[in-house]
Amino acid sequence: MGYIFDPAAVLTGKYLSWFIWGTVTTIGLTAAAWILGMVTGILLTLVRMIPLRPLEWLVALYVEYHRNVPLLVQIFVWYFGIPQLLPRPLSIWVNRHHSEFLLAMIALGLAMAAYITEDLRSGIRSIPKTQYEAARSIGFNYLQSMSWIILPQAVRIVIPPLINQTLLLFKNTSLAMAVGVAELTYNTREVDSYTFKTFEAFAVATVIYLAISFVIMGVGRITDRKLKLEIR
Numbered sequence: 711m712g713y714i715f716d717p718a719a720v721l722t723g724k725y726l727s728w729f730i731w732g733t734v735t736t737i738g739l740t741a742a743a744w745i746l747g748m749v750t751g752i753l754l755t756l757v758r759m760i761p762l763r764p765l766e767w768l769v770a771l772y773v774e775y776h777r778n779v780p781l782l783v784q785i786f787v788w789y790f791g792i793p794q795l796l797p798r799p800l801s802i803w804v805n806r807h808h809s810e811f812l813l814a815m816i817a818l819g820l821a822m823a824a825y826i827t828e829d830l831r832s833g834i835r836s837i838p839k840t841q842y843e844a845a846r847s848i849g850f851n852y853l854q855s856m857s858w859i860i861l862p863q864a865v866r867i868v869i870p871p872l873i874n875q876t877l878l879l880f881k882n883t884s885l886a887m888a889v890g891v892a893e894l895t896y897n898t899r900e901v902d903s904y905t906f907k908t909f910e911a912f913a914v915a916t917v918i919y920l921a922i923s924f925v926i927m928g929v930g931r932i933t934d935r936k937l938k939l940e941i942r
Contacts, residue, residue, distance in 0.1 A: 713909075720910045725901045732897030733918055739815055739883045739893055744876060746819030751826025756856055758831065769827065776824035781817070782885050788817040789889040814886035822879050829871045833864030866937045873930030877923055894918060 721729070758769040776784065789810065793801045804813075837860060845855035865872075887896035898915040902908050 715910065715913075716907070717910045717914060719907050720901050720905055720914055725905065728897040728901055729894070729914060729918070732892060732894035733922075735811070735891065735897075736880070736883050736893040737922070739811065739818070739886060739891065740876075740880045742815045743818035743822060743879055743883070746815065747822030747826055747875075747879065750820060750823035751830060752861065754823060754827040755830040755834070755861070756853070758827065759834065759856065760852070773824045773828060776821045781821055781882055782888060784821055785814055785817040785885055785889060788813045808890075810886070810890045814883075814889055814891050818879060818882060818886070821882075822875055825875050825878075826872065829868040829875065830861070830864050832871075833866075833868040834860055836867055837863055869930065869934045869937060873927065873934070876930070877926055880922065880926060881919070 720726075754769050754772065757765050760766075792813065793804045793809075796804065841859055841863070842855060845859040850858065883893055884895040886893055887899070890896075894915055898911050902911040905911065
């Protein structure tokens, strides 16, 4: 008798709740890491644009580390290494409070920031120098010029690569299972272990990942189209 595909076997009872909570955790991890990545990426961009060589080198070193060290290794560094560098009371507190989610989020967000700052730098370079001169001529200082004139335009220019970075971040959340974060892939393996329905379990996870990815791409296209119309 041939194999019978039965997705209902993994979509009932506690198995369905595992998929739901895994999806919620994945979305939450993506959102938290995205916010951290955007804030850090913008700050790194502002620092990098200051005409001081040591600051440029520092940001460049940050970018090279996060772009060349495997993301899984970065997650391990944060989960196993960073708590050891903290003061003992704080390290004990971190270990007792199951901080897998927090530490994985920090690793993912900081890694994303390295790519965001490169995208923003490319966007800034495409803005005519007359924009800087106009901002300075009306009395804006460096931070005001970047915050109100330059960065808003740069963000609009680099929306497509930012959407790609968001998709990459969303998919990379699956690496957090390595440190015990109960995201979608982790819970899918749990379903597989209990039901022995490997194909069905990962087929459901695949559909969920695809659905969320399509939503991200759709929102990105709408945002890009809307901002381009505003620029015109």
